[in-house]
Amino acid sequence: MLGEAEPQWLSEEVKTGTTIIAIEFNGGVVLGSDSRVSAGESVVNRVMNKLSPLHDKIYCALSGSAADAQTIAEMVNYQLDVHSMEIGEDPLVRSAATLVKNISYKYKEELSAHLIVAGWDRRGGGQVFATLKGLLTRQPFAVGGSGSSYVYGFVDAEYRKGMNKKECQQFVVNTLSLAMNRDGSSGGVAYLVTIDEHGTEEKVILGNDLPTFFDQ
Amino acid sequence: MALSTVLETPGAGFNFENATRNAALEGLFGGGQTPKPLKTGTTIAGVVFKDGVVLGADTRATSSEVVADKMCAKIHYISPNIYCCGAGTAADTEKTTDLLSSNLSIFSLNSGRNPRVVMAVNILQDMLYRYHGQIGANLILGGVDCTGNHLYTVGPYGDINKVPYLAMGSGDLAALGILEDGFKHNLELEEAKELVRASIHAGIMSDLGSGNNTDICVITKQGVDYIRPYQESEYKDKRNIKYRYRPGTTPVLTEKVVTLKLEVVQEAVQKMDTA
Numbered sequence: 001m002l003g004e005a006e007p008q009w010l011s012e013e014v015k016t017g018t019t020i021i022a023i024e025f026n027g028g029v030v031l032g033s034d035s036r037v038s039a040g041e042s043v044v045n046r047v048m049n050k051l052s053p054l055h056d057k058i059y060c061a062l063s064g065s066a067a068d069a070q071t072i073a074e075m076v077n078y079q080l081d082v083h084s085m086e087i088g089e090d091p092l093v094r095s096a097a098t099l100v101k102n103i104s105y106k107y108k109e110e111l112s113a114h115l116i117v118a119g120w121d122r123r124g125g126g127q128v129f130a131t132l133k134g135l136l137t138r139q140p141f142a143v144g145g146s147g148s149s150y151v152y153g154f155v156d157a158e159y160r161k162g163m164n165k166k167e168c169q170q171f172v173v174n175t176l177s178l179a180m181n182r183d184g185s186s187g188g189v190a191y192l193v194t195i196d197e198h199g200t201e202e203k204v205i206l207g208n209d210l211p212t213f214f215d216q
Numbered sequence: 217m218a219l220s221t222v223l224e225t226p227g228a229g230f231n232f233e234n235a236t237r238n239a240a241l242e243g244l245f246g247g248g249q250t251p252k253p254l255k256t257g258t259t260i261a262g263v264v265f266k267d268g269v270v271l272g273a274d275t276r277a278t279s280s281e282v283v284a285d286k287m288c289a290k291i292h293y294i295s296p297n298i299y300c301c302g303a304g305t306a307a308d309t310e311k312t313t314d315l316l317s318s319n320l321s322i323f324s325l326n327s328g329r330n331p332r333v334v335m336a337v338n339i340l341q342d343m344l345y346r347y348h349g350q351i352g353a354n355l356i357l358g359g360v361d362c363t364g365n366h367l368y369t370v371g372p373y374g375d376i377n378k379v380p381y382l383a384m385g386s387g388d389l390a391a392l393g394i395l396e397d398g399f400k401h402n403l404e405l406e407e408a409k410e411l412v413r414a415s416i417h418a419g420i421m422s423d424l425g426s427g428n429n430t431d432i433c434v435i436t437k438q439g440v441d442y443i444r445p446y447q448e449s450e451y452k453d454k455r456n457i458k459y460r461y462r463p464g465t466t467p468v469l470t471e472k473v474v475t476l477k478l479e480v481v482q483e484a485v486q487k488m489d490t491a
Contacts, residue, residue, distance in 0.1 A: 013349060014375050037377065042389070045377040066375035071345050110348075 013065055014039045017185020018050060019147030020061035021155070021175050022118035024126040024140055025168045028196030029118040032172035033061050034147065034180050035188030046188045051202075055080050057195050058096045058119030063145035069113035076100050093119040097129035097136055105134025116142045120195045143175070147183035151175050169194060177210040238350060257425015259387030260290060260301035261395060261415045262358045262367045264380045265408035268436035269358035269365050272412035273301050274387070274420050275445065276427040283427070289444065291433045295320045295331050298359030299433050299440070303385035304372060305352035312353045316340055333359040333366040337376060345374030354384045360435050387419025387426040394418045409434065413447055420449075 017038050022031045033050040036043055050062045052073040058080070062069035076099045083099075084091045097117040104111065118128040130142040143155055155175055163171065169192060176190045190205040260273040277285035292300045292313040300316070302309025316339060320331040336357055344351055349372050358367045369377045369384060381399045383391035394415040403411065409432060416430045429445035 013373050014371050037375075039371075044371075045379060047379065048377060065373065067345055067371065067373035070375055071341075 014044055014067065017147075017183070018063040018145030019143070019151070019176055019179035019183060019186040020050060020063050020116055020145045021143045021148070021172055022061060022116045022128045022141065023159075023163075023168050023172060024118070024128045025163055025165055027125060028120050028165065028194065029126040029128055030165070030168045030172050031059050031061055031116075031118050031193045031195075032176050033191050034145075034176055034186040035191060036186055037066055038185050043187075048188075049191050051191050051193045053077070053200075054096050054100075054117065055084065055091055055119070057090065057121065057200060058093055058117065059193050059195065059200075060096075060100065060118070061116040061144065062113065063115070064113035065111070068111045069115060072100060072103050072111070072113055072115060075103065090121060092121045092123060093117065093127040093129065094124070094138075097131060101129075101131045101134060101136040104131050108134050114144050116144050118142075118195070120197060126196070145186065147179035147186035150182040151179045154178055165194065165196070173205060174211055178213065180210070181213070257387070257423065258290060258303040258385030259383065259391050259416050259419025259423060259426040260303050260356055260385050261383040261388075261391045261412050261419075262301065262356045262381065263395065263399065263403070263408050263412050264358075264365050264367045265403040265405060267365075267405060268360045268434065269367055270405075270408045270412045271299055271301050271356065271358045271433040271435070272416045272446070273431050274416055274426040275429045275431060276420075276425070277306060278425055286428045287445075289431065291431055291442070291444075293317060294336055294357070294359070295324065296440070297330050297361055297435065298333055298336055298357065299435060299442075300336075300358075301356040301384070303354040303356075303388075308351045308353040309355065312340065312343070312351060312355070315343075330361060332361040332363060333357060333368065334363075337368045337370060340370045341374045341376055344370060344372060349373045356382050356384050358433075358435060360437055365435075383415060383419070385419070385423075385426065387423030390418040390422035391415035405434065405436075409446075417447070 014037060017036065018034060020033045022029060031051050035047050035049065037045040037048045051059050052062055054060050054073065054077050060073055062073060076096060079099050080091050080096055083095060096119065100115050100117055114132045116128065116130055120126050128139055128142050130137050130139055132144070141155065141159060143151060158171065172192060173190060180186045189207055190210060192203040192205065194201045257278050258274060262269060262271045271291055273290035275287050275290065276283055277288035290301055292302060294300050294313060294317045300313050302313060316336055319339060320336060323331055340355065344353065352372050354372060355370045357370065366378070367380060367382060369382050380401065381395045383395060395411065398411045398414070412432060413430055419426045428449045430447040431444045432446035434441040
């Protein structure tokens, strides 16, 4: 009897219903994510950092099944380490994205995770790649996760070419804030990672410091 | 090639063999219900404090609506500096933690160092991910190593969460309420023990699957204090009569003796060398 009374989310797969976004600017990229991990109706972790490093200057944003996404990120982290040792220099963002894409495509039936790969390298500067379902495409910005549906209109309308670093960071924070307000599976705090030629900067923006819009 | 652990990682890629096997097994039951494994409704919790980690658990093991074990031990030993609380399918948590413990012992003996908590977590995650959720183990790992005090949780699908305070099991929402309210960074030992005790108590009171006593395990750089039980249930029952019966209580009515016919088939004599 107690077997059935046990809440369903205990045995359900843990998903990161999520909002993730990455945008490139001249000289680098900005990645952003929310921090909510849900299993059914229960929030399993309210402060999870979904921006996972693949290499010093390449990060990926996780969405979908938490276990699948974390494992893909770890595997690619390892593969990139080996690769960068073999070539003797920092890997290209395209290489990292290709490694993620290879796993996503080969196991597309079994896995349900979508990673956005973004970073900076010497040859191409800041780059953002989407790897949904095993495709590989370079985009000026990419949004993903369950919360992204609510902000497609906002990002399409507000994006302008040639934004500088500060404007990109503000753009990311605004997008995350709007999505977290409308999507039940996104929430918590906002994590921001800015990567450029000089280094990688990680920042956390707590709930009450997020920008508010008309109805708040 | 000598491995630092015995756990064999199979060849590259994901292994979904067991998922197809389980699907085939379910077909055998012809649409009926596959037998459900024993789940211990549970409340387990952990808190990182100034000098280490405190883990807590209730002690009830249920088999459907009957309490199978009133003093079940849910805090498992992994290594001298790492302990693990397990929720979910009882057999899975026992076996997984045993396996992890053996592998870490071998690693310790091979390398001469105490294992790190993050190593235990990685091994667990590797194994649980490979079985794609078929192993129903929700584990809270806590320990102290040379890099500091750590508390992790690993889910049955292989996802990791690293946070300063945690609760798992069917009573975890009740426990988490207490933890969210009372947690602060750098708690003192007594405060941390009281916080964990209160959170397990909330789980015991508000969840049918959790109950009886509370176990606490304190891990610090100096050593481990496994207090079992830390708090006894206030609803303890006393046995009114003895349940042992004298020989002769049940009268013997008839007796029948049947001799077994045994034949000697082979005789071998081995002389012992007593020189």
